[in-house]
Amino acid sequence: MLLPIPELLSKEQLAHFRARLDAADWADGRATAGHQSARAKDNAQLPEDSPVARELGALVLEALSRNSTFFSAALPKRIYPPLFNRYAGGQSFGYHVDNAIRYDRSGGRAEAVRTDLSATLFLSEPQDYDGGELVIEDTFGTQQVKLAAGDLVLYPGTSLHKVLPVTRGARLASFFWIQSMLREDAQRRLMFELDVSIRRLTQSVPEHPALVQLTGVYHNLLRRWAEP
Ligand code: NI
Numbered sequence: 001m002l003l004p005i006p007e008l009l010s011k012e013q014l015a016h017f018r019a020r021l022d023a024a025d026w027a028d029g030r031a032t033a034g035h036q037s038a039r040a041k042d043n044a045q046l047p048e049d050s051p052v053a054r055e056l057g058a059l060v061l062e063a064l065s066r067n068s069t070f071f072s073a074a075l076p077k078r079i080y081p082p083l084f085n086r087y088a089g090g091q092s093f094g095y096h097v098d099n100a101i102r103y104d105r106s107g108g109r110a111e112a113v114r115t116d117l118s119a120t121l122f123l124s125e126p127q128d129y130d131g132g133e134l135v136i137e138d139t140f141g142t143q144q145v146k147l148a149a150g151d152l153v154l155y156p157g158t159s160l161h162k163v164l165p166v167t168r169g170a171r172l173a174s175f176f177w178i179q180s181m182l183r184e185d186a187q188r189r190l191m192f193e194l195d196v197s198i199r200r201l202t203q204s205v206p207e208h209p210a211l212v213q214l215t216g217v218y219h220n221l222l223r224r225w226a227e228p
Pocket of ligand 1: 096097098161
């Protein structure tokens with residue numbers, strides 16, 4: 001399932017993010033790439049332990065915790081601390097699949113995060129740069145994603161994906177991974193669709209007794225499938 005989540009960040013937050021990122025010390029993105037993806041990767045990245053990455057990453061996590069669509073679609077168990085990258089001057093990232101396991105060392109010890117979902121949070125307005133589309137290949141075909149600043153896209157970590165060359169301006173983004181309570185994309189999609197249906201019914205027929213039953217089905221499926 002490929003899911004855009006609009007307006008994760010407000011315009012005020014975006015202005016703060018851009019001011020902090022414009023003044024930050026960027027490093028070569030290849031430093032954190034895996035063996036195979038280092039050859040495909042050409043961008044700049046904030047070091048994971050940089051104070052700016054830590055500060056803005058915490059704000060992204062806070063925004064995620066308030067977003068019910070994100071929770072419903074990802075059913076997150078662990079979230080890798082958000083990272084930040086920048087593409088300009090023709091930089092790109094060729095086709096690759098993200099590493100299956102990432103080690104989150106932010107808490108002092110290495111905690112494994114299985115990358116069930118990948119997320120990109122766009123931080124530059126689309127009209128401010130040319131190129132830079134996130135191209136995702138999966139069972140649903142090839143999709144090109146270039147969203148408004150503040151919007152997030154969620155997609156399965158199993159997908160082949162790339163970032164097209166940025167030929168004008170600069171593309172700033174945050175990216176991170178989520179280990180879900182549901183490992184399989186197909187299960188997450190069913191639960192998301194069920195949850196969306198229940199919410200719509202709650203809006204239009206709030207008193208209908210079948211809603212209680214349907215909500216029970218949601219939770220009983222989650223109980224059956226989840227690895228909390
Ligand atoms: Ni990637």
